[in-house]
Each structure stands twice: as structure tokens, then as C-alpha cells.
Amino acid sequence: MAMACAMPAYALDWRLERSVGASATLTDNANQSATDPENALILSVMPSFILRAEDSRRVQATLQYGLRGVARFGENQSTDLYHNLNAIGKAELIDDFLFVDGSARISQELISLLGSPADAEINDSNRATVGTYSISPHIQQRLGTFARAQARYTHSGAIFGSNVASNAVSNGFNASLNSGTRFTDLSWGLNYSIRDVTNRDRNVSDSTFERATASAGYALNRKFRVFGTVGQEWNDYLSATDTDGASWSAGAGWSPSRRTSLEASVGERFFGNTYSATARHRTRATNWNLSYAEDISDISRFLGTTGTVYDYLCLMDGELKLFDDWPFSFPPAPTNCVSFGGKPGLLFDLRNGVFISKTLRAGVSWGKGKLNYSLNAFDIRRDYQLLDSEDRSRGVTGAVNYRFAPKTNIIGSVRLARNEVPVALSGTTDREDDLVTLSLGVNHQFASDLSGALTFRHTQRDSNVADADFEENRLTASGNMRF
Template sequence: MAMVTVAATTSVRMQPERHRPGGHLRLLAAAVMAFSAAAAAAQQVRIDPHVQTRLTWTDNAAAASRDIGSGWIAEVSPGVSIARDGGRVSGRMDLSLRNLVDSADSDRNASYLAMRGRGQIEAVEDLLFVDVDASISRDNPSLFGGRSRDDYLSASRSNQVRSLGIAPRLQLRFGDTAGVLSYQARWLDSERATNDQRLGQWSASLGNATAFGVFGWGVNYQRSDTAYGGSGSPDVTQEVARATLFINVTPQFRLRAIGGREENDYAVRRGERGTIVGGGFDWNPSPRTQVAGSTEKRIFGRGHDLRINHRRARSAWELGWSRDISSSLQNLASIYDDPVFRLFYEALAASEPDPVERERLTRELLQTLGYGSGGLRDSVVSTSYFVDRRLRAGFSLIGARNVLSFSFTRSDRERLGTVSFINALDDFSQYERVRERSAAVTFNHRLSPNSSLNVSASRSHASGRGGGDAETRRTLYSLGLTTSLGPQTSAGLSYRRQISRGSSEFTENALSATFGMRF
């Protein structure tokens, strides 16, 4: 919900904290141990040690346009999943040690820790909460070269990206007035894709949407400091303050009048500042339908945010349209916020009530559509801030034994400011503007209580302009069969064909057999 300023933004500049090399990794390890310890102490915690194996034959092991060579790639990945829903400690975490051996080229062998997790700790009942999320992945960070984002054969060390977020928050209540005071610390680093990046963000909000019956009020202030260590990139700051007047037309429909100020130095070093003027609405015609929209005059132009969610017993629909300042630190926070992830996760609820197993099935479906193991399909991994204009739509139709899903995304991202270095894996270090269109459809059919068939197709078109030109078109088809061999074992067989044209030229056919066991 957008809210705006009654006071001018503060002009005092605080130097962002510099982080020492490797410090964020120690914090990442501390977060993992803290979550594991908290989960182990909690009741009804579920801990699943597991081993996943995969044997793949591919006719283009290097994903190259020349010197194409076939080969076998074997993977053995032991790991552990920890999950708990409800109570004062909740969340999920999956750790696995991925080990890949390439029969054609030992230089492509890899062994690394893959991780994804998100949790919440209620430290003081109804008062103090701590949110933690972390991920480690080796998905291809570039939209223009190499394998597709979802490719399980993408394991190059240069692609490795690590992120960590810790966010304590106080939830306050004074009668009918609610307030939140929070601090979010986020770290992002990679082997070669980006410079180390740290975000420290203070947020404070206070409001009562029905304070005077028909009218309500809200105020919000946010300050963000982003530091890049010793990379040579300048540290940047953003401050936004808003005040909102709520007009409750009916119990289901509410209007918002928004005003405030903002300041940042993302585009120019001397900084830019200006007023925020806008409005919005919230409409909840039924418990299954939510519609919210807002538009504001900002220093980067017109910003807007429209979200429509509709649920029925046998279908789920989502539509989103937005334009705002964004960054990789925000986009890579977690896949759990992605609307397509939520569509699939909720669509599978009837057939798979176990949340851990349902998440695993959801991730398998998302990988067939071009989602990587670490996060969102169309995320850009970059140290730059950018104006992100995005349209997203998706729906799922759920039958007794079938799930049909479709998703469409169109994004137009324009870099703010200049860059101090060129990095082949950082798209915004090479191009001022990155556009992408993607569409995907997937069909899941349950053949029996223990077996299911998955069919999917996706197509994407990415282009980069300014400072250079690039264009890549990708098409991906996949067909897979999965089955449960027993209460703790599963197996699968899949075929995949991917075609890449433009800046990255290659075609690949791959056949994979998988076997997994939980202990």
C-alpha cells in the first residue's frame, strides 16, 4: 500500500557501512545456523535429509554454436530440507551439495553448495519479529548469453550469486492505530557477475485507515543506503516520505490521496529531489478477489502499481502492471513473492497438502518454464539501480487430475546513472536499456496417485540498447514423467530441447533420468 510525506526529506547524509570481504559470508553462515537452531528447538519441525541424483545425456554439452560435442553429465547432490509452518518460528530452508561430473570435459566439473531459504522468528510475542532469507545459486545471470536461466547444467563458478537478508521489525499498536518500525540489511555478491553490494534500509510507518469513520490517515518514511565496498562505484542513498489520506467509500472500496517528497542520487551525484503527488484505490468485492492500484508523479516520471488477484475453487488469476525504481537486491529477495510461484503453489494444494512436497513440485514446474533454482526467471543481476516498467499476467486451471497454467511477462528496464566498469555477466554494465518479453505454458497430468506427466513450452525475447546492441531469442520445450517408487523414493525421466538465436546461438537436446531418496 502506497503512503506519502508530510515532512520534507532529511538532507543529512550518513556514510553507509563498509563491509569487509567475506563478512557477508560469515553472516550467511550465522543466519543458516540460527535458523536451523531455532527450527530444531521448535515443535512440529520437519527435517528431511535427502539425496538427489541425475544422469543427463546432451548433444551440446558446452552450449556452443561451434565445436558441438555430446556427452554424459552425472550429478549426485546430498542435502537437507528444514521446514516448519506456524508457531513462533516458521519457514523453509533447503541446502544441497551439488556435485557434477562431465564425461567430455573435466573443466566443467563442479562442486558447490546450493541454498535457498526464508523464515520468520517471533522474538517477542506480537511485538518483535525477525525475517531472514538467503540463497546461493549458479544460474546464468545474463539474459543474452549462455544457457537459459533454469538450466540445471549451468554450474560455472563465474555464475555464482549469493544473497542474504536480515530484517528485524517492531509491530506497534496504539488502540486502532498501527505502526511498524523496521530495519532491513541485505547483501549481494557473486564471483564475477557483480561487485559486492550492501543495502541498509530504515522504514517507519504509522496509520489508521478508519480513524474518523469515512476518513483515515497514514504516514511513511524510508531511507535506503547502498554501499559497494571498494569497487570504485559510488555509494548511493534514497529517501522517500509519504502521507496518505484514506477515503472509505464503502466497506469494500477505499480511495487514497497521496503526497510527499523524495530524494536520491542514483542518476546524478549531486542528487535529485522532488515532490510526490498521486492517488490510488483498494477494492475487495469478495474474499476471493482483490484489486489495488496507485499512480504517482515521481522524480523519474509517472510511477504506477496495479494488482488484480482472483481465486476460484478451480482457477487462479493474477495481473500486475507497475513502474518504479528497482534493483537486483530487491528482485532476488525471494521467489516466494513471485506471482507465478504462488499460482502454482496454490493450484497444487488440493492434490498435495504437504507444504514441503508441494514446494518441491512447484519448483520442478517452474524450472520447466525457465525459472532458475535461486529465484525469478526474468531477474537481472546487476549493481545498478534501474526504472522497471513491468506487465505480468498468469492463470491456472485446476481439474481433478490436471493443472494447466499460463504466464506472460513484459519488462522494460532503464539504468539510472553511469557505470564504472564493464562486466560481461552484468547486463546493465553494457546496456542502458534492457527489454524482455516471455510467455510460458505448462500442463501437469496426474496419471495415477503416484505418477504424473509434465509438458511445457516457453519463449522469450530479450534486447539490450545503449552503449551496445544485443538481442537473444530463446525457445524451450520439455516433457517429463515423475513417479513415486515408495514412501521415500522418487524417479523421473525427461526430455528437453532448447533453441537460442541472436547474440547467443546454440541448439541442445537433452535426456535426463533422476532418482531421489529422503531419509
């Protein structure tokens, strides 16, 4: 919609990158079963393209799409088609006044922590196709040097395949007034937001989230600042505890250089004490990052920012580039990319209600000569307000890439994860699963537009529940061609 409005007024240059990938996988446990493992040969092909708007100050747009066809041969033969889409765009329709943002995503997400963790290509028994979308027109106005005002409306939603969850539609409004350039050391802001969520399943209650806050900050010097907020919120959703209340937070930020920044805060909301932190540090050879956030959420909002993501190392313009948290099962560049893991998204049963999400992520990547390393950790907790119960996923992934030859890379990775699901969510018993994934692969660029890879992967789950353990060994040969 943003591009349609803007294109008549502004000429856009588009860059189209097309590619096709194919793979063949042999596995000794396609259904990842403890008692009935099945051998299978899985063939897939995926044409894809990336379309980008270039050389436009007023319009930025990127659309990435792939259609994967899968054929499985074994005890359970089947064929499937899977869509993958990631689109984002923004446009300035009236100079420095009227803007519009939009996004959309289609992916195959994990349904339950208790089922098979395999990708949909291998085994889709625990995967569902999910679509999320958002369109957000907004206006902003400068009130001289005194303040900046903004008003934004956002319409968004989540659509679930195979009826695994209720489709949800959200309408939200946000208005803010923030300090202008007249204020240097002192900053201040006023903010109001309201979001109404309608669930299409009549057995799932609707919800409303409303909040008003005032904030202030002060720079003690060029490197150190302090800030705080106070506010009130009024929420309406099914919960075992009170959903309204006052809120406050206080924190500090430190930026000793352009390469280093640290910010942390502590506060209180109606659901208890809250904490947040972000940190970044960059050197010539390393890149460090850390983030922690707590917020009230539901599935329509959570999926807008959290879904299955993949990690790739790609050789681009003669240099290795790390793509972590890539939202596609196909690589970011048409040639010479190797996948070494990622983090699965997770669908939440709306009948469990609204939850408080507590998300910690930390990582570091570094390289020297022919070797590149990365280490990423995560800890995600979801505290369901209706059930007064919490599930948890945590783990760490390490990967190393060795440039064996100018056009050949060897990559290895290990991922350790633990999932904890209480009896209130599992329905049977408190469950703990430990998952280990090991992979080793070699990638070779045969030509400027053609690359291939051979990858071995071992997956093992140890559980405190009978018949939930399994082991799987998988060998995959893949190729990708740009045209």
C-alpha cells in the same frame, strides 16, 4: 539470530525432511554454441533437507538447503559443487512489541542476457553463485485505538562469486504511523524511509535513497475504496537526470468477494509517470493473478526479491499442487515432482548504475479431471539511470500435466521468450534474441519415498547477431528418494 533469541524462552518443535536426488543428462550441445557444439554426459547428485519450526505462535522458521555435485564428461571434462539455500525466519521477542525478521539465499544466477541461458549444472559459463541476506529487528506500538507506530532497521547485502559484480552492503531505517481501529471508512498513514548502499568495489559509487510520504484512503462502501499518496524524495547516486523530486499517486481498489480483488494506481515520481496494479481471482477450478510495479532499484535490493525460480507440479496427499516461482533447482516435495520450466534471474553490472525496474507478471492455472494446465507471462524492463538506456525480457510459458495413471504423470511445456539489449549495454550492437524451449517428460512414483522421471528438452535461440544462434537437445533421467 531470531531463532537463537527466541528458543531459550519458547520450546520449538522441528520437522526435518531429508532427501537425495540424482540425475544423468545426455546433451548434444552442452556449451550451447552455434559453431562448436559439444556432446556431453552430465551426472549429478544432490542431498538436501528442509527444516521447519512447527506449533509456535511466536517463531516461524524454515531452512532449505541442497548441495549439488556435478561431473561432466565430454570434450571439456569438469566437476563442480553448487550450494542452494533459502532460509527465512521471524520471531516475536517481546509480546506485541519487539520482533525480528531474517532471510538468506544462495543460488546460481544468470550473469548476462547475451550468454548461454543453461542452468549451472549443464554449463556454468554464464552463471555465478550469489548470496543475499537480510536481518531486520523492528518495534511496534499501539497508541490506543488512534494509531499504530512502527520503527524498523534493516541490514542486508549481496555477495557475488567469481568477482562478477561488486559486493554490496545496505543499511536502512523505516518509521511509520498508521491509523488505528478508531477509523473505519477513513484510513491514513505517515511514512519515512532511508537506505544507504555501500559497494565494496571502489570503481562503483555508493548510493542513498530517502523518501517521506503521507497517504490517505476512504472506503466508499464494503467493496470499493479510493486512496492516494503525496511525498518527497531525496536520492544520491550517479544519474543522467535529476534524482530528487516530489511524488504523488492516486488509485482505487475493488473487492466484490473473498475470491476476487483488484487494485490499480497512477502517479508521478522524479523519473516520470508511474503505474501499479494487482489482481487476483479464484474459482473452484482456476486461479488467476496479475501484478505490475515500478520502482527505483539497485542490484542489492533487486536480488532480494528476484532470482532464478523454477516451476514444479507435485502430487501431494493425493492431489496435484502447482509450485510456481520456487527458488530451488530441487523440488519442494521429496517425491513425485516434475519440473516444467521457470524464470531465470539476472545479475546486473553495478557499473551500469541504479535502474528503474518495471515488472509485469500474469498467470492462470486450472484443472479438470486428470488434466492440469498453467499459463504464465512476464515482461521485465530495466531503465538504467546512468546510461539512459533500457534492456527488456519478456515471454510466456504454457504447461499441461496429464495423470496417466494413479502414480504416473505426463507433463509437457513450451516457453517463448525475447531478450532485447541495446548497444549501450551490449557494447557492440542492438541485440534481439528469441528463445524457444520445449520439454516433455514422464514421472512415476515407485514407492511412497521414491520417484523417478525421464524428460526430453529442446532449446533454440535465434539472434540478429552472427554466431549467437544455437540448438540443443537434452535427455535427462532423474530420481529422488526421501529418508
